[in-house]
Amino acid sequence: MFESLWLQLQHPNTQWVLAGTLLLGAASGVLGSFVLLRKQSLIGDAMAHSALPGVCFAFLFTGQKSLPFFLLGAALAGLLGTFCIQLISRLSKTKEDSAIGIVLSVFFGVGIVLLTYIQQQGAGSQSGLDSFLFGQAASLVRQDITLIAGISAVLLLLCIVFFKEFTLITFDLAFAKGLGIPVRFLNGLLASLIVGAVVIGLQTVGVILMAAMLITPAIAARYWTERLTGMIVIAGITGGVSGVAGTLLSTTMKGMSTGPLIIISATLIFLFSMICAPKRGLAAKAIRLIRLRRRTSREQVLLTIYEQYEKKDLCVTAESVWKKRRLSPSLCLKALTDLEQERCIECIENGVWQITSTGIEKGYHTALKQRMYEVYLMHEMELANIEFDQGCFDPDRLPGETRERLFSLLKLYGRMPELRKASHEAEKGQIANEF
Numbered sequence: 001m002f003e004s005l006w007l008q009l010q011h012p013n014t015q016w017v018l019a020g021t022l023l024l025g026a027a028s029g030v031l032g033s034f035v036l037l038r039k040q041s042l043i044g045d046a047m048a049h050s051a052l053p054g055v056c057f058a059f060l061f062t063g064q065k066s067l068p069f070f071l072l073g074a075a076l077a078g079l080l081g082t083f084c085i086q087l088i089s090r091l092s093k094t095k096e097d098s099a100i101g102i103v104l105s106v107f108f109g110v111g112i113v114l115l116t117y118i119q120q121q122g123a124g125s126q127s128g129l130d131s132f133l134f135g136q137a138a139s140l141v142r143q144d145i146t147l148i149a150g151i152s153a154v155l156l157l158l159c160i161v162f163f164k165e166f167t168l169i170t171f172d173l174a175f176a177k178g179l180g181i182p183v184r185f186l187n188g189l190l191a192s193l194i195v196g197a198v199v200i201g202l203q204t205v206g207v208i209l210m211a212a213m214l215i216t217p218a219i220a221a222r223y224w225t226e227r228l229t230g231m232i233v234i235a236g237i238t239g240g241v242s243g244v245a246g247t248l249l250s251t252t253m254k255g256m257s258t259g260p261l262i263i264i265s266a267t268l269i270f271l272f273s274m275i276c277a278p279k280r281g282l283a284a285k286a287i288r289l290i291r292l293r294r295r296t297s298r299e300q301v302l303l304t305i306y307e308q309y310e311k312k313d314l315c316v317t318a319e320s321v322w323k324k325r326r327l328s329p330s331l332c333l334k335a336l337t338d339l340e341q342e343r344c345i346e347c348i349e350n351g352v353w354q355i356t357s358t359g360i361e362k363g364y365h366t367a368l369k370q371r372m373y374e375v376y377l378m379h380e381m382e383l384a385n386i387e388f389d390q391g392c393f394d395p396d397r398l399p400g401e402t403r404e405r406l407f408s409l410l411k412l413y414g415r416m417p418e419l420r421k422a423s424h425e426a427e428k429g430q431i432a433n434e435f
Contacts, residue, residue, distance in 0.1 A: 017247055017258070018247050023152035024148060024200060024201055025244070025266075026152065027200075028201060029218060029239030030156060031190075032213075032216075035194060035218065043100065043194065047198040049105075050081025050082075050107040051074035051077050051207065052112070054080075055111070059073075078198055079195055081104075085103050108207070151196060155197055156236075158189070165181060169181070169183055198210050205259035205263060213242075216263070216270050218235045220266070223277035238266065241269065242265040246261035247261075297334070300325045304325055306363025306367055315354050316352070317353075368417050371410055372410065378409075
């Protein structure tokens with residue numbers, strides 16, 4: 001297998017196809033990042049489907065199979081489809097997603113009709129227009145790859161040159177207008193670049209799959225970073241790797257089209273990112289959720305034990321804790337074990353725990369934090385100048401007046417926790433003598 005792959009890589013046409021799919025994937029990933037952040041993910045699909053009648057008209061006018069004319073016709077049809085979407089949204093009450101669905105269906109239907117008509121003509125079987133539906137990268141010759149690679153390089157260069165402007169109109173259009181930036185021109189330029197990326201990808205991945213080529217690398221990159229620069233770089237790399245991987249797989253797998261394999265490669269990278277990304281991935285979220293659940297259960301168990309201590313009942317059982325807090329027995333036992341390791345409680349006999357001085361101190365701060373937050377919620381309008389949430393609430397960091405006000409309210413409601421270390425030692429000795 002590796003020998004055949006190595007021999008295929010020595011072939012000049014394979015090398016050109018690899019270079020073309022690499023640049024195409026990188027350009028699609030970079031431009032797809034802006035499409036995703038502008039919440040226009042379906043626009044690429046509409047442009048791809050709108051390009052099909054342009055390709056058919058180009059063949060009808062020229063009468064020959066010429067990739068430059070095909071790309072020109074596809075670009076004009078894609079721009080026309082984009083203009084129709086904006087026109088429908090602006091002149092009617094139709095929402096943009098509905099306008100995209102209308103334009104996509106109508107243009108693709110016209111393209112299929114024209115394609116059927118061409119195939120019924122004498123030279124229709126030689127037109128090669130079927131490859132624009134699902135892509136056929138292996139049929140590209142050196143001149144075609146050179147054209148596609150050149151356009152991809154120009155698209156990447158324009159994205160670098162206008163990166164700041166594209167960023168501004170993506171995140172804050174009103175601010176860009178206030179600065180006097182030509183927003184309409186930049187929107188048109190970005191739309192033209194997206195059309196260009198869609199058009200050059202038609203022959204490689206086809207009309208049906210081009211939207212996935214545009215969006216999937218961007219979505220995968222979004223899981224790895226919170227910064228636009230990093231997202232664009234990762235999306236470009238993801239798109240390029242997907243293009244190369246799909247081309248290599250199609251080289252080793254006989255009868256398999258390059259376009260679908262490129263999309264499958266991009267989808268696998270997306271799935272890996274969705275699961276394994278360090279901050280936004282599902283695995284990381286599951287780990288954070290498990291840790292939060294354990295920390296919360298430990299705090300709840302400690303709070304229950306401390307409330308029993310306030311009632312001068314130093315001993316608790318696991319059953320009494322999980323019934324009061326409605327925790328699962330396993331989670332409750334795990335919390336009790338953790339608290340015992342932290343020396344907040346100690347086991348005086350099988351199934352019975354007693355709070356320690358360390359536990360009293362920690363329980364006091366936990367109860368104070370929770371009760372102050374509860375009082376804050378009760379008097380939220382009065383304390384509206386202070387904003388915080390329970391997860392990052394710290395009584396010691398509150399302004400002095402606010403802290404004193406919350407203390408007075410706790411005393412008023414009889415909810416002020418008590419810290420009785422001296423009496424605790426005596427009570428502890430008494431209970432030990434009883435057992």
